Amino acid sequence: MTPFVLAPSDETPNIILDKTNNQFEVSGKSLPEDVTTFYDPVLEWIDGYAATPNDLTVFKFKMIYFNTASSKLIMDILLKLEEMAEDGAKVKIEWFYQEEDEDMMEAGEEFSEIVEIDFDLKPFAN
Numbered sequence: 001m002t003p004f005v006l007a008p009s010d011e012t013p014n015i016i017l018d019k020t021n022n023q024f025e026v027s028g029k030s031l032p033e034d035v036t037t038f039y040d041p042v043l044e045w046i047d048g049y050a051a052t053p054n055d056l057t058v059f060k061f062k063m064i065y066f067n068t069a070s071s072k073l074i075m076d077i078l079l080k081l082e083e084m085a086e087d088g089a090k091v092k093i094e095w096f097y098q099e100e101d102e103d104m105m106e107a108g109e110e111f112s113e114i115v116e117i118d119f120d121l122k123p124f125a126n
Contacts, residue, residue: 001052004045012038013063017045022054026077027062030070039073046080053089057081062096063104075111082115092118099123
């Protein structure tokens with residue numbers, strides 16, 4: 001499966017979806033002008049990956065900021081990962097947030113309450 005990699009911009013996150021190297025990460029800021037167009041290829045890649053996932057999928061979110069529209073698409077990613085887990089795949093979410101960023105910590109807590117996946121909140125220092 002071909003890796004899906006997008007370099008970050010001022011308005012879009014860094015995205016690495018690499019089955020071979022077992023690396024799944026969305027990091028940075030997410031406020032694209034057209035959030036659906038931006039995230040559709042990500043969701044499509046996850047659909048393809050879900051057919052034959054790795055033994056363990058650890059999906060990392062390291063968000064600094066995301067807008068309301070992006071939160072909906074992050075939720076869509078989480079729901080796809082939850083479906084994978086329901087189908088028997090081992091899936092774990094690691095939600096990183098800067099220690100002093102209560103908003104990002106609370107966003108992770110809220111997402112963790114919605115999806116039924118192994119979900120770890122991990123603070124990190126600047």
